[in-house]
Amino acid sequence: MNALGKMTFTETKLMLRDPATAVMTLAFPLFLMTIFGIIPGFRQPYDGFGGAAVIDTFIPGVTVLVVLAVLGLSIMPVYLATYRERGVLRRLAASPVSPTLLLVAQIIVNVLLAIAAVVLLIVFARFAFGVKPPGNPAGFVLAFVLSTTTVLSLGLLIGAVVKSSKSATAIGLAVMFPLLFLAGVWTPVELLPGPLSAIGTATPMGAALQAIRDSWSGDFPPALQLGLMAAYTVVFSAIAARTFRWE
Structure with a gap:
């Protein structure tokens, strides 16, 4: 086993020793989907989504993004800060x-956890509420991979420089909630004022949500959003590697 494999194996064992993290990551999307699924209005056709039900188009993307945000901007930075x-x-x-x-080992472990959470979400949503699976599987896989690496690399950047776990929590939340707002998690980005809508779709989470929503509804993700996420991943990861503080 090479050095990366050993490091990844070690990080996986450390994650499993704290089962609360894995359980929360896997159970949280199911909880969100259940809350949204029992609201009758979300299961009705909505003109704003081309006649599709909100739970078939908007909600799955929001749920996936929130899970990635919690994993990347709340859990991961705290792990690294605690190590420090x-x-x-x-x-x-x-x-x-x-x-x-x-940092690469941390990304691998958390990507695997995110994949498990999303697969479980798709199966649960299908059988519990009849939510259709992603209409463009290839596009969804690409969008999900880039969304995951984008959010996790931002989390690694935070975790690379913060001094304490308390700072990691505070900074992670301070970054997460504005980005979720601009992405259109609470209010669809189409309903935001023009400038905010344009800014929102260009943010890391805005690009991620747009790509996931499009692929879930059957379209291939826009090249602009895919390119933005790839660029964000490279930039955040490079800065994290260069600014990483051992103590």
């Missing part, structure tokens, strides 16, 4: 392990 507080990173600094390797 407890001196784990300082001990790693004395070894041949590079910060890039640790």
